[in-house]
Amino acid sequence: MTGAALRTVDLAVGYRARGSQRAVLEHVNLAARSGELVCLLGPNGIGKSTLLRTLAKMQPPLWGAVQLGGDDLRSISPGELARRVGVVLTERVAVEALSVRRLVELGRYPHSGWFGLLTESDRRVVDWAIEAVGVRHLAARDFSRLSDGERQRVMIARALAQEPRLLVLDEPTAFLDVPSRVELMGLLRRLTRDAGLAVVVSTHDLELALRTADVVWLALPGGELVTGAPEDVVLSGGVSLAFEARQIRFDPEARTFRLLTGDVGEAVVSGSGVRAALAGAVLEREGYAVVPASDACTLSVHAHESGWNALADGVEGSGPDFRSLAVFLRGRRAMT
Amino acid sequence: MKTREVTMLVGLAAMLAAVFLLSLALGSTPVPLRHVLMTLIGTSPAPDTAAIIVETIRLPRSVTAMLAGAALGIAGLQMQTLFRNPLADPFALGISSGASLGVALVVLGTGYGPATAFGTAMGIRGDALVTMAAIVGAAAVLGLVLIISSWITSPTTVLILGLMFGYAVSAVVTVLIGASQPERLQQWAQWGFGSFSGVTWQRLQLFGPLTFLGVLIASGTTKQLNALLLGERYARSMGLAVRRARWLTLLGASLLGAVVTAFCGPISFLGIAVPHLCRGLLGTSDHRPLVPAVVLMGSIVALVAQIVSTVPGNAGVLPLNAVTSLMGAPVVVLVLLRSRHGAFAG
Numbered sequence: 001m002t003g004a005a006l007r008t009v010d011l012a013v014g015y016r017a018r019g020s021q022r023a024v025l026e027h028v029n030l031a032a033r034s035g036e037l038v039c040l041l042g043p044n045g046i047g048k049s050t051l052l053r054t055l056a057k058m059q060p061p062l063w064g065a066v067q068l069g070g071d072d073l074r075s076i077s078p079g080e081l082a083r084r085v086g087v088v089l090t091e092r093v094a095v096e097a098l099s100v101r102r103l104v105e106l107g108r109y110p111h112s113g114w115f116g117l118l119t120e121s122d123r124r125v126v127d128w129a130i131e132a133v134g135v136r137h138l139a140a141r142d143f144s145r146l147s148d149g150e151r152q153r154v155m156i157a158r159a160l161a162q163e164p165r166l167l168v169l170d171e172p173t174a175f176l177d178v179p180s181r182v183e184l185m186g187l188l189r190r191l192t193r194d195a196g197l198a199v200v201v202s203t204h205d206l207e208l209a210l211r212t213a214d215v216v217w218l219a220l221p222g223g224e225l226v227t228g229a230p231e232d233v234v235l236s237g238g239v240s241l242a243f244e245a246r247q248i249r250f251d252p253e254a255r256t257f258r259l260l261t262g263d264v265g266e267a268v269v270s271g272s273g274v275r276a277a278l279a280g281a282v283l284e285r286e287g288y289a290v291v292p293a294s295d296a297c298t299l300s301v302h303a304h305e306s307g308w309n310a311l312a313d314g315v316e317g318s319g320p321d322f323r324s325l326a327v328f329l330r331g332r333r334a335m336t
Numbered sequence: 337m338k339t340r341e342v343t344m345l346v347g348l349a350a351m352l353a354a355v356f357l358l359s360l361a362l363g364s365t366p367v368p369l370r371h372v373l374m375t376l377i378g379t380s381p382a383p384d385t386a387a388i389i390v391e392t393i394r395l396p397r398s399v400t401a402m403l404a405g406a407a408l409g410i411a412g413l414q415m416q417t418l419f420r421n422p423l424a425d426p427f428a429l430g431i432s433s434g435a436s437l438g439v440a441l442v443v444l445g446t447g448y449g450p451a452t453a454f455g456t457a458m459g460i461r462g463d464a465l466v467t468m469a470a471i472v473g474a475a476a477v478l479g480l481v482l483i484i485s486s487w488i489t490s491p492t493t494v495l496i497l498g499l500m501f502g503y504a505v506s507a508v509v510t511v512l513i514g515a516s517q518p519e520r521l522q523q524w525a526q527w528g529f530g531s532f533s534g535v536t537w538q539r540l541q542l543f544g545p546l547t548f549l550g551v552l553i554a555s556g557t558t559k560q561l562n563a564l565l566l567g568e569r570y571a572r573s574m575g576l577a578v579r580r581a582r583w584l585t586l587l588g589a590s591l592l593g594a595v596v597t598a599f600c601g602p603i604s605f606l607g608i609a610v611p612h613l614c615r616g617l618l619g620t621s622d623h624r625p626l627v628p629a630v631v632l633m634g635s636i637v638a639l640v641a642q643i644v645s646t647v648p649g650n651a652g653v654l655p656l657n658a659v660t661s662l663m664g665a666p667v668v669v670l671v672l673l674r675s676r677h678g679a680f681a682g
Contacts, residue, residue: 087573097615106565115558
């Protein structure tokens with residue numbers, strides 16, 4: 001497959017109310033290729049969900065066009081669209097007394113006949129979808145008794161059962177704990193590789209997205225969209241623009257956020273490996289900037305196997321764990 | 337379908353057959369089952385009294401009960417799935433209030449009523465008039481609610497709209513009752529009791545095809561109902577034209593409710609209870625086994641209610657409406673308490 005599975009041409013998304021239009025994102029020109037995992041990022045309320053709903057034809061564009069495999073979205077019938085695009089939403093699905101398998105079978109809706117009876121090939125697709133998201137051991141279970149992470153996997157299996165070429169997911173990780181989030185993103189990534197799907201997913205989990213996505217679409221305040229590989233987007237400074245606030249800074253090298261807790265002074269850390277790094281983290285949280293060895297520095301901390309030693313303005317301290325280090329640092333700050 | 341579900345459906349069908357025969361045998365004049373069967377097959381030796389009772393009174397009554405029960409059951413299921421609300425029933429759009437307004441206008445205004453229905457020429461005319469009035473009243477409210485609801489996106493708002501219409505129309509009926517003569521009130525109350533006996537063979541010629549076709553068409557929405565299980569957004573993403581499906585389902589379910597109300601009076605509760613019973617029994621929300629189960633179970637419950645209502649024997653009959661509620665309420669409470677999450681809990 002060549003070319004874009006999904007393309008937008010000068011798209012504007014937003015709302016129509018009483019004759020007036022309010023665009024949230026304008027001049028949107030995006031493309032997602034088959035086999036690519038695209039993460040849509042941006043601050044809350046910027047219009048990520050609106051954009052995704054427009055891409056899935058759940059809401060009309062204000063102007064411009066969405067193209068699916070070269071066809072204008074407006075010319076695609078609901079049934080045909082369901083065979084091309086699978087959707088997973090943030091909302092928790094409240095359905096009682098429905099087995100996982102039956103729920104995934106619902107995904108055959110656009111393929112099955114008038115009464116919804118399934119053929120042998122339908123069943124094979126359902127089997128494949130259940131297998132692909134790794135929930136075969138749950139197939140006979142009641143959907144309502146699954147954990148949030150398992151539910152999202154099942155909802156993805158249902159979308160896969162539609163045999164789409166494009167998967168659109170609106171914050172599927174919103175209710176999940178950290179391991180489930182990582183697993184879910186891993187699953188989406190695998191689907192792009194194994195099934196050749198194009199996957200567009202919006203998420204709040206910036207750090208995870210930057211590590212797993214092939215392409216990032218980053219919506220900036222003001223409605224501009226920066227696109228590219230995660231590294232391109234980091235280099236462009238877009239991430240800082242979109243998310244930084246008074247108390248928080250994005251560290252491009254570590255690709256993580258740092259909490260700014262104050263400006264107490266500088267500190268030197270010595271010690272080996274992970275202990276030194278963790279001692280640095282304690283210092284940072286207490287408002288110190290960790291610097292390489294220097295003479296001007298008034299605080300030095302050494303982390304070793306049985307705890308830590310510190311020297312601050314001639315005052316010595318030591319302790320067995322990081323908790324006591326933090327207490328020592330706070331006590332020192334209270335004195336000055 | 338799983339074996340368990342098939343077994344349940346076969347069991348329900350067998351139970352329906354049994355209850356049907358019982359309903360023909362029991363009553364103020366008990367008829368032996370053997371006679372009932374002979375009458376049904378047409379091998380009854382001579383047209384004795386028992387055969388006449390079974391043929392002209394009990395058979396149309398039981399057929400009416402079955403059709404009405406099936407209609408209310410499936411319409412209730414449609415409404416509950418559509419609104420994703422366990423309390424929705426075929427009258428969710430206020431049509432039963434609309435029907436009662438129509439009947440109130442005729443009965444309280446003219447004195448024609450179902451109580452005068454038996455025998456006299458005047459009675460038959462009065463009966464037909466009441467049915468007409470109920471249909472016109474229900475259709476008027478249904479039309480209004482449907483027109484307004486086509487501008488509304490949220491199903492919950494549509495539900496509230498129907499509820500508000502119901503309240504307003506009921507209030508008008510109360511005003512009419514307050515201003516009417518006592519002997520007409522008696523007839524009005526008679527209609528409110530509900531009854532399957534008012535539908536004779538002649539009236540069944542209209543009632544039968546209407547409800548039968550309605551149930552058949554409603555059964556055809558099985559696939560759409562399944563798609564709606566996950567909510568309207570997911571239904572749309574799987575290729576369902578949601579607005580159209582919602583409108584058609586509302587129309588179909590409400591018409592079924594309106595027809596039953598017009599011919600049998602307000603039969604409350606059956607439409608809410610039967611879907612819950614079937615979900616509890618089958619242990620699934622999948623409409624493929626649920627739709628046939630609801631049709632069978634609706635017929636069974638209506639027939640049982642009919643049988644129970646004739647328990648006083650010669651002393652008269654219990655109001656059907658009271659019987660369905662008294663029977664149904666405890667059963668539904670039981671089913672809800674037994675299911676660990678409650679039927680619609682997240």
